[in-house]
Amino acid sequence: AQSVTQPDIHITVSEGASLELRCNYSYGATPYLFWYVQSPGQGLQLLLKYFSGDTLVQGIKGFEAEFKRSQSSFNLRKPSVHWSDAAEYFCAVGGGDDKIIFGKGTRLHILP
Amino acid sequence: IAGITQAPTSQILAAGRRMTLRCTQDMRHNAMYWYRQDLGLGLRLIHYSNTAGTTGKGEVPDGYSVSRANTDDFPLTLASAVPSQTSVYFCASSAHDRSHEQYFGPGTRLTVT
Numbered sequence: 001a002q003s004v005t006q007p008d009i010h011i012t013v014s015e016g017a018s019l020e021l022r023c024n025y026s027y028g029a030t031p032y033l034f035w036y037v038q039s040p041g042q043g044l045q046l047l048l049k050y051f052s053g054d055t056l057v058q059g060i061k062g063f064e065a066e067f068k069r070s071q072s073s074f075n076l077r078k079p080s081v082h083w084s085d086a087a088e089y090f091c092a093v094g095g096g097d098d099k100i101i102f103g104k105g106t107r108l109h110i111l112p
Numbered sequence: 113i114a115g116i117t118q119a120p121t122s123q124i125l126a127a128g129r130r131m132t133l134r135c136t137q138d139m140r141h142n143a144m145y146w147y148r149q150d151l152g153l154g155l156r157l158i159h160y161s162n163t164a165g166t167t168g169k170g171e172v173p174d175g176y177s178v179s180r181a182n183t184d185d186f187p188l189t190l191a192s193a194v195p196s197q198t199s200v201y202f203c204a205s206s207a208h209d210r211s212h213e214q215y216f217g218p219g220t221r222l223t224v225t
Contacts, residue, residue: 009152032212043116043202043216044155051212090154094212099145099170104154 004103012109021076023091032094033074086110116217133188135203143206144186148199193224
């Protein structure tokens with residue numbers, strides 16, 4: 001069965017520091033992988049997605065993620081966070097149908 | 113460009129009452145979805161529709177029903193609301209292609225008292 005695990009419920013980093021949010025998935029075939037961001041009181045916005053090809057994908061707002069099949073991971077990174085990056089981040093996995101499974105989310109806090 | 117609209121933005125509802133949450137998209141997407149978001153549980157799929165005229169059950173369908181009479185609209189109905197249905201509800205849509213990218217509405221915050 002498909003599943004997504006985001007091990008960290010909360011992450012706190014200082015503004016300007018680097019960021020890595022972890023995501024592990026379980027899926028029987030090659031998955032489609034996504035990262036979404038949700039600002040307070042808002043809906044979800046797609047940051048980036050992986051379907052095939054280059055395992056390092058670039059997204060909006062300076063984010064990137066790397067697909068590592070051997071580790072079943074799709075971690076999200078950003079070299080230098082800004083206060084406006086404070087939000088909740090969701091990793092998601094999908095497959096042959098249109099349904100996707102979301103992780104429980106990681107809330108990112110930024111220290112000034 | 114509107115994308116996906118949801119109504120109402122928020123609602124307080126007495127237990128036992130019937131309520132329909134509205135969702136409309138203008139992207140001509142085939143697939144539409146309803147999720148509920150609860151603290152610590154992330155997003156859980158309630159119902160989905162791959163195309164107009166068809167619907168399917170998601171992870172937590174009990175107490176909810178949907179219909180898909182046309183491409184643009186996908187209403188979610190709570191026939192007799194209960195306090196455990198207090199949540200934030202998100203509608204989403206996606207094109208029926210390999211992109212799988214889902215576009216989300218702004219959400220409806222529902223409180224059942």
